[in-house]
Amino acid sequence: xxxxxxxxxxxxxxxxxxxxxxxxxxxxxxxxxxxxxxxxxxxxxxxxxxxxxxxxxxxxxxxxxxxxxxxxxxxxxxxxxxxxxxxxxxxxxxxxxxxxxxxxxxxxxxxxxxxxxxxxxxxxxxxxxxxxxxxxxxxxxxxxxxxxxxxxxxxxxxxxxxxxxxxxxxxxxxxxxxxxxxxxxxxxxxxxxxxxxxxxxxxxxxxxxxxxxxxxxxxxxxxxxxxxxxxxxxxxxxxxxxxxxxxxxxxxxx
Numbered sequence: 355x356x357x358x359x360x361x362x363x364x365x366x367x368x369x370x371x372x373x374x375x376x377x378x379x380x381x382x383x384x385x386x387x388x389x390x391x392x393x394x395x396x397x398x399x400x401x402x403x404x405x406x407x408x409x410x411x412x413x414x415x416x417x418x419x420x421x422x423x424x425x426x427x428x429x430x431x432x433x434x435x436x437x438x439x440x441x442x443x444x445x446x447x448x449x450x451x452x453x454x455x456x457x458x459x460x461x462x463x464x465x466x467x468x469x470x471x472x473x474x475x476x477x478x479x480x481x482x483x484x485x486x487x488x489x490x491x492x493x494x495x496x497x498x499x500x501x502x503x504x505x506x507x508x509x510x511x512x513x514x515x516x517x518x519x520x521x522x523x524x525x526x527x528x529x530x531x532x533x534x535x536x537x538x539x540x541x542x543x544x545x546x547x548x549x550x551x552x553x554x555x556x557x558x559x560x561x562x563x564x565x566x567x568x569x570x571x572x573x574x575x576x577x578x579x580x581x582x583x584x585x586x587x588x589x590x591x592x593x594x595x596x597x598x599x600x601x602x603x604x605x606x607x608x
Contacts, residue, residue: 370560372568374501376450376477382561383427384453386553391428391457393552393559397545405597406434409492409521412590412601418443419489422513424478424506425449425496429458431523432471435492441470442490446483448476449496478506483513490514493522498569507582514604520584521601524575525566528595537596541566572598 371378383390394402409431415421417440423432426447435445449455455473462468476482478493478500491510500506510520527541528534542563549559570578572589575598579587584602592599 370557370564372561372565374499376501379499380451382555382558383451386555386558387428387451387453387457389553390454391430393549394430396552397548401593401596402430403434405523405592405599406431406494408590408592409494409523409599410435410438412521412599413438413490413492413519415442415490416440420487421445422481422483422488422491422510423447424481424491424493424510425499426458426473427451427454427494427496429455429461429471429473431492431494432458432473433461433465433467435490436467436470445471446488447471447473448478448481449473450475450477479509481509481513485512486515488513488515489518491518491520493520493524495523495525497522497524497575498565503570503575504578504582507578507584511583511604516604517606518604519601520579520603521599522575524569524598524600525562526572526591526595526598527566530594533594537594572600575600 415438419442421435421442423435423445426432426449429447432445432447435442447458452475455475458473462471474482479502491514497503497506528537546560546563550556553559576587576589579600579602583604585605586603588601590599
């Protein structure tokens with residue numbers, strides 16, 4: 355598929371740092387954990403819930419499946435997977451931000467999902483799973499925050515069983531000119547301002563649009579998935595390209 359040329363991130367003294375050292379990124383997300391979910395719903399006009407449902411549906415889960423949610427954050431995507439029918443047997447959520455995981459654990463207990471979903475602190479580049487033990491892997495808006503994207507994709511491929519599926523949600527930039535212009539104005543000007551005011555964090559919501567602009571294009575991420583061994587790779591634009599859904603499958607004989 356073709357895509358509009360990427361627009362580079364802002365540069366200069368006031369630009370947010372795009373350093374993706376795990377300790378730095380974890381610290382930033384821990385600092386906004388208490389407002390993270392509310393801001394997600396507000397800044398996406400509630401569409402984030404629909405995007406997650408579409409991603410889980412793309413996995414075509416079977417009853418008793420084992421699901422791994424990488425960069426799980428506060429476990430929203432893991433919880434969405436739990437509510438899919440037929441329901442998975444177990445969901446493991448992995449993230450390196452301790453405060454995000456703590457909030458996610460409270461949400462799981464409140465929803466009665468504590469026995470189905472287990473959250474662990476870990477690195478996407480060194481997943482705490484044995485090879486070929488997972489039926490489906492999800493990533494919701496976290497792949498661009500990983501320091502070594504290629505290594506993380508290789509790890510997801512490693513842990514999947516032959517025939518297992520991968521679904522990645524990530525922000526993008528619309529291609530239709532008028533929609534793109536309006537969206538980028540909102541994404542780069544309005545969203546960081548609202549995020550800063552409500553989260554009380556000066557950098558996190560400026561980092562978001564900068565990291566999206568600096569991340570791999572949809573074509574490049576799809577190519578990376580194929581180069582890592584995934585087959586049947588497809589890229590779906592959601593909400594005019596505000597979000598992209600990447601779906602792939604580990605071949606039955608890899």
